[in-house]
Amino acid sequence: MTRHEANNLRRLLAKSGLTIEELAEQTGLDRRTIMGVADGTNSPHSRTISRLAKGLGVSADEFFLDPNQLAYRQFDCQTNPIVEEAMESHAELFHGWTEAEFDELHSRFGAGGALTLQGALAVVREMNDSRQVHEKLALLLESGQAKLVRSIVELLYEQVTVTPATEGVE
Numbered sequence: 001m002t003r004h005e006a007n008n009l010r011r012l013l014a015k016s017g018l019t020i021e022e023l024a025e026q027t028g029l030d031r032r033t034i035m036g037v038a039d040g041t042n043s044p045h046s047r048t049i050s051r052l053a054k055g056l057g058v059s060a061d062e063f064f065l066d067p068n069q070l071a072y073r074q075f076d077c078q079t080n081p082i083v084e085e086a087m088e089s090h091a092e093l094f095h096g097w098t099e100a101e102f103d104e105l106h107s108r109f110g111a112g113g114a115l116t117l118q119g120a121l122a123v124v125r126e127m128n129d130s131r132q133v134h135e136k137l138a139l140l141l142e143s144g145q146a147k148l149v150r151s152i153v154e155l156l157y158e159q160v161t162v163t164p165a166t167e168g169v170e
Contacts, residue, residue: 005063006040012056012063013038027055059098080106086120093124101127 013023020038024031029051036042037052044052046060053060083106087094094102108123140149 004066006038008063008065009034009038009052012058016056018056023052023055027051029055057098059100061100062098080108082117082120085117086124089117090121090124093121093128096131101131 013020016023018026020031020034023029024034027034029048033042033044033048034052037044037048049060049063053062056062083102105120105123105127108120137149137153140146143149
């Protein structure tokens with residue numbers, strides 16, 4: 001684990017208000033494992049990161065965040081206050097959201113400036129639809145249909161990313 005990742009674990013622990021012992025209880029991880037991650041001496045497996053993230057209620061991406069991005073988060077929150085209004089008036093739309101998803105929403109802007117309440121709600125619904133598709137895809141990739149699903153995704157990905165060599169040539 002890099003120093004940034006260890007710092008992120010300590011930051012997330014402080015933000016959650018949990019102790020290492022409490023996090024160990026919630027995750028089923030050994031206290032020494034968590035302490036090793038927090039002090040940067042332990043290089044954890046992705047399963048460990050996943051369990052830590054779940055125990056802290058955050059996305060695993062939080063462990064790989066460059067601390068410089070934290071300033072952007074604060075700026076985005078301050079410049080797009082309509083998100084708070086959307087959260088208060090439509091809390092049901094935010095069930096299960098990660099910090100990364102809130103960051104993405106805060107960073108969105110509408111035409112001509114910050115999001116309106118209706119624009120923010122439309123983005124939230126769109127993000128929720130994407131989350132549901134991701135969850136379904138993750139389940140399919142763990143099923144007996146994984147090979148077929150991978151093939152379909154690869155085919156679609158090629159269509160989206162590959163520009164025909166003849167484009168613009170006559």
